[in-house]
Amino acid sequence: MALNNTALNNTALIQVRELVKEFDGQTVLSNINLDLVEGDVRVLMGASGSGKSTLLRCLNRLVEPTSGSIIFRGKEVLAPDVDVRELRKQIGFVFQQFALYSHLTVLDNVSLGLRKLHHMGKAEAKEKALQELSNFEMTAHQDKYPSQLSGGQKQRVAIARALAMDPAVLVLDEPTSALDPVMSRDVADLINRLHDDGITMLCVTHDLHLARNIADRVMFLDRGVIRADDRIDDLSKHSEPDIQAFFGNTSA
Ligand SMILES: Nc1ncnc2c1ncn2[C@@H]1O[C@H](COP(=O)(O)OP(=O)(O)O)[C@@H](O)[C@H]1O
Numbered sequence: 001m002a003l004n005n006t007a008l009n010n011t012a013l014i015q016v017r018e019l020v021k022e023f024d025g026q027t028v029l030s031n032i033n034l035d036l037v038e039g040d041v042r043v044l045m046g047a048s049g050s051g052k053s054t055l056l057r058c059l060n061r062l063v064e065p066t067s068g069s070i071i072f073r074g075k076e077v078l079a080p081d082v083d084v085r086e087l088r089k090q091i092g093f094v095f096q097q098f099a100l101y102s103h104l105t106v107l108d109n110v111s112l113g114l115r116k117l118h119h120m121g122k123a124e125a126k127e128k129a130l131q132e133l134s135n136f137e138m139t140a141h142q143d144k145y146p147s148q149l150s151g152g153q154k155q156r157v158a159i160a161r162a163l164a165m166d167p168a169v170l171v172l173d174e175p176t177s178a179l180d181p182v183m184s185r186d187v188a189d190l191i192n193r194l195h196d197d198g199i200t201m202l203c204v205t206h207d208l209h210l211a212r213n214i215a216d217r218v219m220f221l222d223r224g225v226i227r228a229d230d231r232i233d234d235l236s237k238h239s240e241p242d243i244q245a246f247f248g249n250t251s252a
Pocket residue numbers: 023024028046047048049050051052053054055
């Protein structure tokens with residue numbers, strides 16, 4: 001994958017600087033700084049309501065930040081003239097509840113973006129979508145509607161749909177929250193497989209098992225502030241009791 005050589009940091013694919021988001025005068029994210037390096041898997045954890053989804057959504061401007069900077073491949077994402085559709089092609093999103101189109105088949109869910117955003121013809125989009133579905137063993141389900149799929153299958157379709165766009169980074173919001181524990185293990189395997197393939201990922205979760213299985217380090221978001229960015233083993237022995245409690249209650 002070609003890196004964009006700019007005067008900025010030569011390794012970070014995404015640099016978030018002093019990002020602030022307020023909703024109705026309430027600060028949801030305050031002064032967030034984070035780097036996502038090409039090929040890395042980064043995990044962001046935090047209690048419900050701490051601002052995790054809002055932070056992810058700022059990256060591709062599903063949420064408009066109040067202030068701060070997000071540099072993606074050397075360019076300011078928050079600049080007024082940014083092509084948001086182009087940005088969303090490059091920052092692939094897997095939403096918590098998968099956000100599949102219920103009135104479209106599996107195949108059409110995956111090929112729609114290829115047609116609309118990549119302007120592929122029908123045959124080309126179908127070929128690319130089927131190729132992506134086969135990577136996730138979903139070819140046999142191509143003509144089904146989302147309501148006919150299990151949670152794990154829906155999720156694989158959502159991941160296939162995001163990856164079909166050949167994004168520079170895949171962002172996953174709570175990928176195991178809608179799945180049972182057995183399927184949660186499959187998600188860890190899947191993320192590790194994508195990591196081996198060189199896919200850059202940012203994963204939000206409050207599933208400590210998942211975090212341990214996909215990364216050594218975790219960022220801890222607390223009421224809109226990144227309070228720690230450390231190895232999970234160190235966080236479970238952290239000097240601040242609430243951080244220790246968050247990371248210390250599962251050791252498996
Ligand atoms: N569109 C919105 N309008 C107003 N408040 C919002 C909106 N989206 C999120 N919030 C608030 O921002 C805070 C963080 O939400 P969120 O980012 O969804 O947290 P998390 O994903 O960590 O559970 C919550 O208090 C939530 O109510």
